[in-house]
Amino acid sequence: MKFTTLLTSAAMALGLATSAVAEDKTKVGFVYVGPIGDGGWTYEHDRGRLEIEEALGDKVETVYVESVPEGPDAERVMTQMALDGVDLIFTTSFGYMDPTINVAKKFPNVKFEHATGYKTAPNVSTYSARFYEGRAIQGHIAGNMTESNIIGYIGSYPIPEVIRGINAAYIHAKKVNPDVEFKIVWAYTWFDPAKEADAAAVLIEQGADVILQHTDSTAPLAAAEAAGNVIGFGQAADMAEYADGPRVSSILDIWGPYYIQRTKAVMDGTWETVSTWDGIGAGMVGIGEITDRVPADVKEEALAMKAAIADGSYHPFTGPLKKQDGSDWLAEGETADDGTLAGMNFYVEGLEGDIPQ
Template structure:
């Protein structure tokens, strides 16, 4: 999606003022509607993770029209305040609430137990209940494509990676990117900086600058702002990738491609299920094939042969012909993990807490 569409109209800007104060923002207000709430960890204008979730919310409005009312609260910390926001949404009549960050998992379960008639959908977690579903995307599939491009294009053989928090989702991405960079460039080295934030442009920019100073000429990120791309652009001679959203304003370089989260079809389907009375607790984990993970345009800054290989990799993952975690693979400590041709099971991936062989540094606890 083109981020120039992020310009907010005056009415939306007034709504954001309410969101900042902690009050739910009403996208529309009509009676006898299905009311759908969204809890966001960052601002809707972050250009990445929250921006794409909000595009999904807008798609719900566009699809259902006057049959729905959506509300959202942005910049909700992952802690007790998240429970307060969820409780308020439920009390205000929400029929369905999407909680869109890993740290909302326990607050979602706690609030759901108090409102059994409200349906809850938690992004990237694993705890469910009769009225709580979980959903996530196989971002690691996109990381494989990024790793291939990064390993093929680095000239310093140093790739920098900005991690948000050391949770399985992020660790999977680091491992997948490294495996596929290493396949095309045996000399590649990853340097990882943990930002311990999802969205903090200043911290993200500083992390990118540290990695560039350490010799990285490719920057990967699992944080939500465009700041690392801006830092890469300022430094010159560095490439990077859009995270969660296309971030195409930085194309054709430093942004040479992107991972795009496409939540709209899921949000529409789950809202429809509530309307139909067919909603059931479920666990959804989709990737490139079903379209929940998109690969943004690979720009002409990428050599044509590398682009062709990256698109072939994408297609093989989408078809199920290839799994990004296919053995032989060892863990960082040298112990065996996957034998030749063996693929990782979802249980191991969902709880991944180790680096693969070749990655340096410890995972913070």
């Protein structure tokens, strides 16, 4: 009887110890707007999630839900995560902003991190990358390489992040090729391969021999490859499967270090509300390999621009620059402030068409 009691006590103790270890794990959740296999935006966020697991091992547990529409579905998914005991939730699309704020109010002990938004709360931080730095480099390459002088741009939604990218690419294409023209098609989606392919096809039919994109799938590169004489760039991820074809470089979103840092902050109790907006210099934006299809001098110039942006000696929005309506924006040598960039709702001079409302 005594032996049985000892066994039972030991088992109970072991069970309690196991429970304690389980409870000590920090649980981290991710809400994704696309599938993890999109090859772009969501794929890179999920790589960051896996880097948390690799760096922190059995101290963490991560969960995710993919292909969550922006709106009520997102709020439902976040709420369920919070109810399931998730300690830190990364919500990885602009349209998740209000759902994140709404759910955070109901769960003040849960920490939230919202990608690309601007609303914060005592338990909500925001983070984004200066993608426009990479767009400037793409614009330089595109302006040098276009033969038709028509560059096509697939926009997702007309939000400041996307408008910044269009402006940055155009400014730098125009600098090296005064005859360049941008044609813009709005897909009104972050990830929809069929719509993205259709948008690319329309632009190619209009004479574009370079396709830039602010959407998440590889469909535009596939369309460029099918056309045979069109180049493009990887978006968010390297999209290296097209490196021997139309892809001449890429913008890389590098989330892992930030995700690890913020998870550690929750674990050690130092997490606080911050707004992070980093770029090439901080390592949150990368430039994928520039292939040999790009002329050597253009590649050298692009890499020099990358280095100058990284060390702060060059800003992609440096005057003189005017707005589309011809009004002055930046004087000679003046650089854009973050407030204007964060809320950018205008095209620069030379771009045609209106920004959809």
